[in-house]
Each structure stands twice: as C-alpha cells, then as structure tokens.
Amino acid sequence: MDWIIYCVLAASILALTFAFIFFKQMMKEDEGTDLMKKIAAHVRKGAMAYLKQQYKVVTIVFVVLAVVFFVMSLFDLQNGIVWFAFLTGGFFSGLAGFFGMKTATYASARTANAARKSLNSGLKVAFRSGAVMGLVVVGLALLDVAVWYLVLTKTGLLEAVGAKADLITITTTMLTFGMGASTQALFARVGGGIYTKAADVGADLVGKTEFNIPEDDPRNPATIADNVGDNVGDVAGMGADLYESYAGSILATMALGASAFATAAVEMQTKAVFAPMMIAAVGVLLSIIGIYLVKTKEDAGMKQLLGALSRGTNTAAVLIAAATFGIMYYLFGDSTEFPNMWWQTSLSVVVGLIAGVIIGKATEYYTSQSYKPTQKVAESSKTGPATVIISGLGLGMLSTAIPVVTVGIAIVLAYLCANGFNIEFNAANLSRGLYGIGIAAVGMLSTLGITLATDAYGPIADNAGGNAEMSGLEPEVRKRTDALDALGNTTAATGKGFAIGSAALTALALLASYVEEIKIALVRVGQDLPNGVETAKATLVDFMEAYNVNLMNPIVLVGVFIGAMMAFVFCGMTMNAVGRAAQKMVEEVRRQFSTIKGILEGKAEPDYERCVAISTKGAQQEMLVPSILAILVPIIVGVVLGVPGVMGLLIGGLSTGFVLAVFMANSGGAWDNAKKYVEEGNFGGKGSDNHKATVVGDTVGDPFKDTSGPSLNILIKLMSMVSIVMAGLTATFHLL
C-alpha cells in the first residue's frame, strides 16, 4: 500500500514540474516595449517590497505562536511536533502565494503584449500563468501532506516526542500544519485585501469621480499601487487562501477517515486515510489534462474562448467524478466488512461536485450583468447612488438562499450516502457520515489545479490592461484585456462556488477533528470524560453527552452568539481598515494633483512610490488586530466556556460567516458588474449620472468582495484550527 503515498508525492512533483514548464514558457514571451517593461518592473518591485514587509510581520507572529506551542508541549498540552508542523504549513502557504505572485508580475506585460496580436494569444499567456499558480498551490500542498505522512509513519518521530504513532494521532498532528496554512492565509488575505482595496478605492475616488480620468490612467498617482494591489491581494492572497482550503480539506478528511475506521482493520483505516490523498493526486493529473484542453483557433471570439475555458474545467470535473469511482473501487471494492462503501463514498464526492456547480451557477446568476438581478441594480442607478446601494445589499442578502439550501442538502446527502443511507444517529453512522462530508469537500477541490487557473488569470488580465493603458498601447489591446478579464469573472464564479462550498463542508469536518483532539488530549493526561466514561473508548456521541453540547445548554448558546458576532466584527474591522487606508490614499492623490504642476496634463510624473508606501504601511498596520483577534477569541472562549462553548463558537462562526461571506461576495460582484453594464451603454452609459451612481456601488463593493468577504472563509477555518491546536488547554482547564 505504501506505493500510494509515493504516487501522491510523485503527483505533487508532477504539478510543480508543469508549473515550472508553464512558467518558462511564459517567460519566453516578449515583454513588449521599453515603457511596458518599465511599468511591469515598477509593479513587480512594489509587489515584492510589500510581500517582504508582510512576511516580516507574519514571521514574528509565527515565531511567537511556535514558541507558545512548544511551551504547551512541555506541559503535555500538545505533542512536541506541532510547533514545527505549524511552521511548515505557514511556510508552504506563503510560498504558494509568493510563486503565484512572482509569475503574475512577470506575466502582465507579456499578456498585454500578446493581446496586441489577438485575443487568443492574450488568453494563452494569461491562462498558462494562472495555471502556474494553480499547480504550485496543489503541488506544494500535496508535497507537504505526503512528506509529513512519510516522516510520521516511517521515522518514529512521534514516539521520540512521547506520543503514540497510531493513525489518529498522525492525522490530527498533521492537521496542525493546517493551522499554519490558515494563519498565513488570513494575513495574506486581510493584508493583501486591505492593500489592494485601499489603492483601488483611493484611485477611483479621486481619479474617476473627482477628475473624470479613466481607470489605470498613468496621470493618477495611485495607479501603480492599484496594480500592485491586484497582485498582492487577488493573486498572492488568493493563492495562500486556496492552499489553505485545499490542504485543510485533505487533512481534515484524513483525520476523519482515521477515526471513522478506528475499530476496523488497520488496512481499512489506512485506506480511508489514503482515499482523500489519492483523489487529490488524480485530480492533479486531470487538471493538467484540462489545462491542455484550453485552446482555440487563433481568431477565436469571446464565445469560443469561454467554451475553451469551460471545456477545460468541465472535463476535469467529469473525469474526477468518474475516477473517484475507480479509486474507491480499488481501495474498498474487496472489503467484506463494508461491501457497498466504494460506491456510496463515491456518491458523496459526486454530491460535493454537483453542489459546487449549483453554487457557482447561482453566483453567476446573481452577479453577472447577463441576468436580471444585476441589471436591476444597474437600473436602480436612475434614482441615484442610495438606491444602487439598497438594491445591491438586497440582492446580496437574497442570494444567500440557494447556496445555503444547496449546502444544507449536500451535507445531508453526503452524510447519508457515506454511511449507507442510515438515518439513525449513532457513533458509527456519524463517523462514516462525517467522512462522507469531508470527502465531498475534497472532491470539490480536487481539480483546483485548473479551477484556480481560471480564477488567477483574471487579475493577470486586469494587470495587463493596466499596463496597456499606462503604456499607451492601442485601445484595441485594452478592449481585449478587458474582455479577458470579464471572461475570467464568469469562469471564476464557479471556482468561487467550489471554494465557498468546500469551506463550509471542511469546517464541519474540522468540528469532528476538534472532538478527536480533545480525546487525544484527555488520553495524554490520563483523564476520563466529565461523566465518567473512559476516554479511550468514548465515541463522538459520548462526547456530546459528556460535555452537554446540546442546544439547551446556555454555554453552547453563548458560544453560538459569540461566533455569529465574530463574523460581523471581523468584517467591520476589515471594512473600516479599507476605509481608513483609502482615505489616506485619497488625501495623498489629492495632494499630488494640487502640488505637482502639470500632472493632470501628463507633463509631470506623479510620485507613484509614495502611494505604494502608503498602501503598504496601511495594510500592515490594519491587518494585525483582526487577524490576532481571530486567533485569540477561540482560545479565550475555550478557557472560559470550555468544550461546549468552543463548539458553539465554531458553529455560530461557520453558519453566520458562511451566509455573510456569500452576501458580501455577491453584493460586491453585482455592483461591479452593474457598473460594467452601464459602461456598456445601458441607462446612460459612461460618464452619465447613472454611471456615477454605479461607481459608488462598485467602490462600496470593493472591500465587500475582495477584503472582508473572502477573509471570512479563512476566519471560519482558522478558528476551528486554533481550537484544535488549543484543545489540550481547553480539555484540562476551563472556568465554566
């Protein structure tokens, strides 16, 4: 069976190899005129400077946390590997963002240059560069998972630090490197999100609204910062984010597999642990195939391009569904204990995939200007900015219905499929059902290699447009990059559906891992459950009864309240952070417009550097408090309210956070596209009062969809991860 883990290792190296090949291919393209090169270099320099600064701050946080974990291990509150596993998770997550961003900053000018030839050439360069990011993320994540698995099973490291080396301990220890990834991701999303939106909002408010100069105009001092922002927020932030989702879903499902089949034969348990890794490994192959399927004739129009992209992602999705049946048959087809498990678990994966598609389609329906909802937001501009905001908020709130109902049905179906359609609530059915929920999330994310490519190439095209504008290329080029960007928005909707849906499912899976970790902690200190049940023999259901984790327990309810609040407070903090940072940017841009003579006529060059510095400083200052809050609150709740409080907190944060995230993402997307719809010539077109009203909507939507909204997914999982890592503390000490 060991060959499987080596295959996973091979798949990760394959992903990284293809990423390298695509990177080299992209680098061979011509970067265009000297001005294009210069602008790209400017953006690259700003982005790297920011990332360096960000990594400095994050490193300090990581060192502090690692020391805390190390000290905890001395007091038997955690095993002695966690502190180091945590660091590797953070390191690889950061690395994924770094490589993705490096590629993106090299690709933008090249994409713009290629778009001078044709739409198709532009697509090729941008999409292949996006694929670099997609493959780096899955490659590094699988590498980290496979190597850690090998180290913990082969080297006796766990025994060396005094822990048991059974599969449950191994998989839950590996989960803690997920906390590293989540922490890194939160900082990247929040910091990058604040950076990019401060620059974007700042640039728009003065440039577009006050001085009526177009987007990405080189006369606007915040333009470079805006383009840097696209890279650090939308690329590096997204890379770290999806690294976390991808690794998190695999790790959580491995842990669920280990505990669900703890009483079965060891071989069965091992296979259950291998299943998510195998699906992911096959997903890498299918992603690479999918990436190669994305090509069209040289003179292809928008429709053919969209078809090409969809062909790539859809083929990968259909193939992974089919492949899952094969993998499961191989692993479990000969099981006498669970004869139907192979197809039942496969059905759970199919449920996950279908749910992802439905959420993606719903996202598209609510946020694309091809459909009524966004058109109505555009129409409400006839009565000014206030009604644009009201209708956009209303749309976002309403749009939560389909995703929530879909996730709800998916949870129940994935659960029932995996446990043989057994509704009876007992420990065995519960564990296997939860494993089904976890593996549905893994299925959703298994083709991340290609879905992330369709997501990541959007910002590259966006940046290419910026480069084209600033370099004064023919307007045709800008039109093409805009078309590529718009194309990306549509395909990215599906990707986002998968990301959000999988986050909800993974968070549920992590809930079970939390209980498992409490169990390990109690066993480590040799303590029975509060109601006297022997810990080693206790099931998930026993834990619920022993800790009274039911809905009549006021401690649980208080936890749920605090979780719901956390989602809002976190968003409030990040929204305000963007507001404050943007305000500083506005003041700087206004200052430059009024003090640097000839700037508006294009005769004098604005001081781009200063705007970059303002965004960098603003983001660094503002990202710390919300991120640290996300780490501290689960610890405080654990120490004060104990296990029932923590579980309430996680459920409250998950449910409210999920709904709030969908609301914010869709409101933001709809405002963005409502503006584009008006710019396409509807309701007065560009420059009209209606257009100005939709620009207000778009500006409000910026932090919604690119800062606060996407950070929520990470917040939800980070709170779970922190609770898991801190379980030792909560299990042995709490006030109530």
Added chain:
Amino acid sequence: MDWIIYCVLAASILALTFAFIFFKQMMKEDEGTDLMKKIAAHVRKGAMAYLKQQYKVVTIVFVVLAVVFFVMSLFDLQNGIVWFAFLTGGFFSGLAGFFGMKTATYASARTANAARKSLNSGLKVAFRSGAVMGLVVVGLALLDVAVWYLVLTKTGLLEAVGAKADLITITTTMLTFGMGASTQALFARVGGGIYTKAADVGADLVGKTEFNIPEDDPRNPATIADNVGDNVGDVAGMGADLYESYAGSILATMALGASAFATAAVEMQTKAVFAPMMIAAVGVLLSIIGIYLVKTKEDAGMKQLLGALSRGTNTAAVLIAAATFGIMYYLFGDSTEFPNMWWQTSLSVVVGLIAGVIIGKATEYYTSQSYKPTQKVAESSKTGPATVIISGLGLGMLSTAIPVVTVGIAIVLAYLCANGFNIEFNAANLSRGLYGIGIAAVGMLSTLGITLATDAYGPIADNAGGNAEMSGLEPEVRKRTDALDALGNTTAATGKGFAIGSAALTALALLASYVEEIKIALVRVGQDLPNGVETAKATLVDFMEAYNVNLMNPIVLVGVFIGAMMAFVFCGMTMNAVGRAAQKMVEEVRRQFSTIKGILEGKAEPDYERCVAISTKGAQQEMLVPSILAILVPIIVGVVLGVPGVMGLLIGGLSTGFVLAVFMANSGGAWDNAKKYVEEGNFGGKGSDNHKATVVGDTVGDPFKDTSGPSLNILIKLMSMVSIVMAGLTATFHLL
C-alpha cells in the same frame, strides 16, 4: 393567592385608565391654525386608510391560520382553544397599534402648536401622547394575559376541549396567543416599515437631492405620505412590535415557571407562574409614577429636558429592581424547599436590567453624533458617498460586539443566579436557570409603559416638525420640534437596548417552551420518546438526548444554516421591497414636478393623495411574501428535519438575526445622525457636497433601521412561536 391575578387585572385597567386620561388631556390642547388642522387631518386620513387596508389583508391571513389550527385540533395535533387564543393575541396587538397611532395623529399638530410657546410645552404634549401608547400596550397585554389565565383556570374550558387543565398546559396554551401577537406585529412592522421608508426615501431622493428643497416642504408631493408613514411605521408598527415583546416575555416566563417547578408543590408552581405577571403589574405602577416625574421648568433647555426624561426612566428602572426583591420575598421568602430562591431570582432580574442599560449605552455611543464613531462617519463624507457607506457599515458591524458580549454574560449570569449558582448541567438546574433568563427579560420590559413613551414621542415630534414646516410656522418652532426629535433619539436608544436584549432572552426562553410543547403533543397522542423514555417523565435533558439535538448532528447543523440564511433573506426581501416601492414613489414625484405647472414655485398644490395611494399599495403588495415566508419556513423545516432541525433553525435565526438586527439598527442610526452632525455645520454644513454624501448614507440607513432591522426581532420570535404552535405536527410526523 387568587387576589394576585385580580391585582394584575387591576393594573391593566389602571394602565388603560391613565392612557385615557393622558389622551383626553392631549385632546384638550389647541390644534393651532386652520392650515395646521387641515394638514393634520390629511395625515390622519391617510394613516387610517392605510391601517384599514392593512387590517383587511392581515385578517385574511389570520382567518386562514385560525382555520388551520382548528383543523389541526380535530386531528389531535393541537388543543381546541389555540385557534381562538391566537386570534385574541392578534386582535389586541393590532388594537395597541391602532390606539397608539390614533393618538399620534391627533397629537402632532397639537405638539407643533405647543412648541410655539416653548420647548417644554412641546415636550409635555408629545411625551404624554407617547405615554398613551406605552400604557395602552402594557394595559392591553396584561389584560389579555390576566383574562385568559382566569378563563383557563376558572371555567373548565380546557377540559371541555379534552385537554388537561394543569398549569403547564394552561401556560403553553396561552403562549399561542403570543403567536397571534407576533404575526400581527410582523405584518405591522414590515408593512408599516415599507410604507414609511418608501415615502421617506422617495421624498428625499427627488426633493432633497434633485431639487434641493428642504424636508417636509409642502411643494413635495410625497410629504404627506412621508408623515403618514411615520405614523403607520414608527408608531403603529412599533406599538404592535412591543406589545408582542412584552406579552411574549411574560407568557414564555410563565410557561417556564410552570415546567421548572412541575415537581414541586402546586403552590410553588403557581407562584412561579404569578411572578412575571406581578413584576409586570408593579412595573405599570412605577411607569405611571415615572411619567409624572417627567417635567421641568417652563424655560428649560435641552439639558434639563434630557435630565427630566432620564429621571423618569431611571427612577422607574431603579424602583422595579427594588420592588422585585419585595415581590420575590413575598412569593418565595417562606419556601423551605428553595430558601434562597427569592433573592437569587431577583438577582436575575437585576442582571437583565443592567444588561439593558449597557446595550442602550452602547447603542447611544455608536449612533449619537456626540461620540467619535458617528463623527467619523460624518468625516468620511469628505471622500464622498462611497466612504460614508463603507464606514457606516463598518461601524454597524463593529457595534455588535458589546451587545452580544453583554447578552452572553447576562444569559450565563441570569441562568446561574436563578439556579443557585450551580454550573452542573442537569434537568433541575436547567429549568430553573431558564426561568431566570425569562424573568430577566420580563424585568427588562417591566417598565415598558414609560420607556415606550420615550420611544414613541420621537415620531410624534417628527410629525409635529412636518406639520410646522408645511403650515409655514416660524422657523423657531421647527427648531424646537427638531430638538425634541433629537432628544427622543437619545432616550430611545436605551429603550431599543431593552427591546433587543429582551428579544434575545425571550427567544431563548421560547426554545424551552418549544420542547415543552413537543412533550405535551407526544403525551396527547400517547407516544414515547424516540429512545423509549416515557414522555410524561422526560426532562428537557432527556429530550436533547432522545432527539440528538447536539452539535454533531448534521440535521441540527443544517437547521442552524437555514436559520442564519432566513435572517438575511428576510432582510434582503424587505430591503428590496423598500427599494422597489421607493422607486415608484420617485417616478411619481418626478412626474408631478414635470407635469403640474407652478408646483415648484408653490403656486399649485401637488397631488398628495396619489403618493399616499402608491405607498399604501406598495406596502401591501410587498409585505406578504416575507411575512408568509417567516410562517412557512419553520413548518417546512419541522416536517422535513423534525425536532433537531427546528431547534437548529431557531438558534441559527436567533443568533444571526440578533447580530444582524444590531448591525442594521446601529448603521442606520449612525448614518442618520452623521447627516445631522453635518447639518449642524460640521464638514461644510447643509447643502455642501459632504452633506449630500451623508444624505446618501441616511437614505440607505432608512430601511436598515426602520424596516429590516426592527422586523428581525419579531421574525426571531415569530419563528419560535410558529414552531411551538406546530409542535404537534413535528412531533408526530417528519421525514428525516
């Protein structure tokens, strides 16, 4: 002991008598000039016409629901009194709104006229009129409670329909008239909220923003509709809303008392049922005393007036805290079984009162222009409407922290105080703890007679300002009414804190009543619990175990998700409703401005009636779907997911709804006052671009704070009430 219930009856009649006296006093005041009378008559006519129309629609809904309940009783799914009790709750709730509104429409011109004399005279008329509403609400609610209690205990009606006549059945049957009140309240809040904000937003968008004419200018065709709206939304809607909160908290606590002391002596149980009614009855007396304390010297300034109002509410609050100890000592002081109960339960009430004050102060801090947060929102107008929206949303989200933490601490403390500081989770501690949570809510609302007066007089002053403006009174009068309005906003903040806090606590109490009702339903059909425990002997904790209402059960989690979604979808629907109705109003106002010649010069009279008709029609069309959804979803969830699904739904709705409600109320309040802060001459003052930016914020805030936000409190409780009434169905039939 029966004398207590007659005292409660007497208190209710006392409240109604004083309401009548204050009404008569107000009616004796001079209504001012002929023009003032004419305008007041216009508004009165529009308001009454709307209410008539609304009651027609609501009657149909009530008849349908009553028939459903009647049919359910034929199938033993409910007892045979529910359908009628339901109707009386709805009737009295509607009546409270009706009387309040009638008073308000008579009071506005009289307040304006009195304000010509002095600020103090204006306050007196407006505040006494608000007191009519406050006393009518508490009077009618106590009347309904006391009469039903007498009927059910004295007449043998329950036995006549084949039900047991023990205290548990009596109190849970009475709870169902709470569903009538909640249903009526939701329609009143949603319908009235849509009406008032459609008119307000419509009037502002065209009048203030496009034509630069002041608020309440008689040239604006939507002015009368706007003033009608203040009455139907802010007065009638609020009256029905608080009737529901007040009655709901008393009824829920009575039911908790009956079940918490079910195994104690009957006398003890009866006393526990009487306690909330007695606190409420004493609260009526103290409210009347408080109302008489609100007076100042004739030449009083703002500060003295604020002092006078605070003196009234604070005295009532302090006295009720003291009186509670007396009441509890009288009831439980001689108990040998529970020797410390009297002071322990009293402490729960004190906890509730303190929590209400803290939430109120936090509300004031976040929404008053005297403090930094709102001033910062005003300052963000320097960079345009987009940053006003972003900072207002950020503020609202952040402002949820203090109320949630306060309610969390209050839940734990009220629970622990009432059960003798016993953290151990068992049925006895749980029941007594929940009783403590319920009685804390009763304490919070016990002085509603006066706190509602400070809340209700705001819209009256607002309307008086409208009347003054339209009648062309001296500007000094408008300034005075504005000052009264602003004063009301500050005192109302505390009232809102009590209302929101008590809603959360009451909803928790209703959760226990739901389980109790499931128990009664199972006993009625002679069914044991799913795990075989005999129903009649089962405790709350047994129910949690039998139905697996724990946080690892995916059914519970799906319920929590749907509950969280419901809060958002409901708000989305009402936001969109306001948007749509406002758009129609804008089009009508624009049409009148362009087709009626001389309207802008004040030479021709606008067609007010048409605007009134548009708001009426819009509100009627738009209120149905969200309200019916709120009734249907708990039924569907119950039938599909059963008891664990419903409890998940209620907790998800409660937690997310509570946080969302605080967020929307505070964002809306801050935007409103940020605008006022600019109008006071800051950041450019009236007419500046900054002012226009804050008007956008205020317009967005209108549906936030007056439609969607306040409806959420009712939604939360209505969903609980529907679940309780439908428990018979859920207990005997569900799919999963």
